Amino acid sequence: MRELDYGEVRMTEHRGHDDLLSAGLGLAGLAGLPSPFANPLDPAPGELRRRAIQTSWKGIADLGPLGGYGSVYGAVPDVPGREYQAFARIPGARSPHRVLLQLPDGFDRQKRCLVVTASSGSRGIYGAIALAGAWGLPHGCAVAYTDKGTGAGYFDYADDSGVALDGRRAKRGEAELEFQPPPAAPGAGIAVKHAHSGDNPEGDWGRHVIQAAQFGLAMLDRAFPAEAPFTPQNTKIIAAGISNGGGAVLQAAGLDQEHFFAGVVALEPNVHVPGRGRALYDYATEAAIWLPCALSAEDFAAVPLARGPRGVPLPAWLIRCASLRAQGKLGGNTLPAQAAQARQYLHVRGWTDEAMHTAASTTAFDLWRVIAAGYASAYLRRGAADMPCGFRYAAIGPAGQPGAADPATRASWWADGSGIPPGNGIGLFGGMNVSADPTLIGSECLRGLWTGDNHESQMLHAAVAATAARLPRRDLPLWVLHGAGDGLLPTAFSSEPYVAWLRDEGRHPIYWKVPHAQHFDAFLVLPGFGEHYVPLLPYGYAALDRLWAHLYEGAAWPLDAPTPAARPRGAGPLERTTLGL
Numbered sequence: 417m418r419e420l421d422y423g424e425v426r427m428t429e430h431r432g433h434d435d436l437l438s439a440g441l442g443l444a445g446l447a448g449l450p451s452p453f454a455n456p457l458d459p460a461p462g463e464l465r466r467r468a469i470q471t472s473w474k475g476i477a478d479l480g481p482l483g484g485y486g487s488v489y490g491a492v493p494d495v496p497g498r499e500y501q502a503f504a505r506i507p508g509a510r511s512p513h514r515v516l517l518q519l520p521d522g523f524d525r526q527k528r529c530l531v532v533t534a535s536s537g538s539r540g541i542y543g544a545i546a547l548a549g550a551w552g553l554p555h556g557c558a559v560a561y562t563d564k565g566t567g568a569g570y571f572d573y574a575d576d577s578g579v580a581l582d583g584r585r586a587k588r589g590e591a592e593l594e595f596q597p598p599p600a601a602p603g604a605g606i607a608v609k610h611a612h613s614g615d616n617p618e619g620d621w622g623r624h625v626i627q628a629a630q631f632g633l634a635m636l637d638r639a640f641p642a643e644a645p646f647t648p649q650n651t652k653i654i655a656a657g658i659s660n661g662g663g664a665v666l667q668a669a670g671l672d673q674e675h676f677f678a679g680v681v682a683l684e685p686n687v688h689v690p691g692r693g694r695a696l697y698d699y700a701t702e703a704a705i706w707l708p709c710a711l712s713a714e715d716f717a718a719v720p721l722a723r724g725p726r727g728v729p730l731p732a733w734l735i736r737c738a739s740l741r742a743q744g745k746l747g748g749n750t751l752p753a754q755a756a757q758a759r760q761y762l763h764v765r766g767w768t769d770e771a772m773h774t775a776a777s778t779t780a781f782d783l784w785r786v787i788a789a790g791y792a793s794a795y796l797r798r799g800a801a802d803m804p805c806g807f808r809y810a811a812i813g814p815a816g817q818p819g820a821a822d823p824a825t826r827a828s829w830w831a832d833g834s835g836i837p838p839g840n841g842i843g844l845f846g847g848m849n850v851s852a853d854p855t856l857i858g859s860e861c862l863r864g865l866w867t868g869d870n871h872e873s874q875m876l877h878a879a880v881a882a883t884a885a886r887l888p889r890r891d892l893p894l895w896v897l898h899g900a901g902d903g904l905l906p907t908a909f910s911s912e913p914y915v916a917w918l919r920d921e922g923r924h925p926i927y928w929k930v931p932h933a934q935h936f937d938a939f940l941v942l943p944g945f946g947e948h949y950v951p952l953l954p955y956g957y958a959a960l961d962r963l964w965a966h967l968y969e970g971a972a973w974p975l976d977a978p979t980p981a982a983r984p985r986g987a988g989p990l991e992r993t994t995l996g997l
Contacts, residue, residue, distance in 0.1 A: 538835025565617025568833025569594030622667030670886025899933030
């Protein structure tokens with residue numbers, strides 16, 4: 417393993433009315449209103465941290481009154497301790513990734529456990545706290561995090577400011593920034609690390625995870641010098657991640673040929689295996705074009721978010737059917753016929769009705785186009801002013817047009833942002849025309865980058881190829897869990913081909929395809945949505961419990977484990993029997 421490259425380390429202590437797991441909010445506070453700032457124009461670092469932790473919890477876990485968190489599964493105990501934070505660099509990278517170690521006062525020096533994780537989605541450093549922190553800290557483990565080159569360290573060219581190590585805004589040259597793009601005119605808009613770093617960070621997610629673990633070991637050496645060194649040989653390192661973070665830990669597993677990791681647990685991973693399944697960019701650009709029409713089929717009439725308030729498909733979805741018909745991609749002179757053909761087209765491409773059911777939420781929120789625009793920019797290593805297909809990020813001004821950022825909103829970006837706009841006062845602009853179906857032109861341009869064969873398409877395919885997972889070592893305990901109804905990262909495109917590949921190569925991963933689970937536990941609080949599903953987090957905790965029993969209690973690692981027979985939650989509160997655990 418290469419030597420870790422990091423600069424200044426910021427150490428903070430969190431006790432009393434503060435702690436590591438909830439920043440002192442507790443479960444009720446995490447689920448409540450956004451944690452306030454005394455001065456919204458200049459929030460203190462501790463206030464930003466508290467809000468970032470709260471935002472990350474709400475983005476991953478179902479904290480609603482019916483969801484069962486804290487009563488049926490999971491807990492948010494008070495965990496006092498210290499945090500160590502720094503910017504680390506992959507050799508050759510233009511931009512750093514943020515790394516963090518949470519070291520509980522109750523760290524078990526005999527067991528010497530280190531959990532390492534990567535943020536989900538494009539979130540910031542606390543983006544996996546509801547999985548890795550919630551499980552690891554109460555077990556007496558230290559927990560190391562990486563934002564894996566993503567996060568909400570947005571850079572605003574209007575005032576030439578970004579985010580410093582403590583989360584506060586700082587101008588170029590005043591402090592080392594989480595992300596500092598090349599200089600540009602004030603009108604260049606907002607630069608986002610995931611999309612505009614010039615590094616294709618996804619290709620290095622596995623290295624980010626390994627560096628975060630190395631940082632964790634180094635900080636344990638610093639905290640306990642009499643017991644140093646902490647190494648993979650005397651400290652058990654457990655890698656756990658969810659969504660993009662799940663893909664990151666699987667990438668890291670493929671880089672580990674030196675028994676660096678003691679075990680890996682990946683939930684709903686965005687994992688790519690060449691020649692098997694499909695890459696996210698491929699099916700996201702396809703979904704942006706075809707799903708609006710397909711979901712207009714009568715078969716999806718009762719699907720949450722697939723219909724407007726009057727029970728009819730969204731007007732934009734009906735227009736999409738007409739657009740595809742006008743292009744000759746669909747036949748039929750009626751909406752039902754066109755929607756049925758679009759649905760059949762996606763079936764042939766590997767989509768299942770179960771995946772399309774929950775993809776209705778992703779489609780209704782326009783996430784496919786948002787994902788594709790950001791990822792295309794990352795893959796092609798573009799900057800804020802030259803994103804592919806005419807897209808750009810800018811602060812939302814009067815009448816919804818590009819304008820200047822509200823200072824208070826900008827001050828909270830690091831705590832509130834998801835890592836890929838729109839949101840928090842930032843819009844995705846461009847990639848549209850003046851027509852009845854204004855977003856189609858941009859979506860088709862993004863799709864063309866995948867289906868074309870010009871230089872840009874070749875660059876994009878090469879960048880996606882660089883994200884492929886490698887084969888993990890034979891004796892690595894590895895558990896993959898995925899919701900059967902995942903509509904953002906369908907199992908048929910991601911975890912299933914990955915697990916099949918491992919088994920073909922003589923590995924023995926455990927795989928749970930959990931019935932009635934989907935991608936976003938946080939969506940289960942939405943009316944009409946949660947009663948159809950169960951959360952995925954409790955199954956991740958259960959897998960980590962089994963790994964703990966194997967590593968520390970002498971339990972045999974199973975060659976397989978039956979998938980729990982989960983049932984939909986129903987209209988009432990979640991019950992333990994519903995989970996099938």
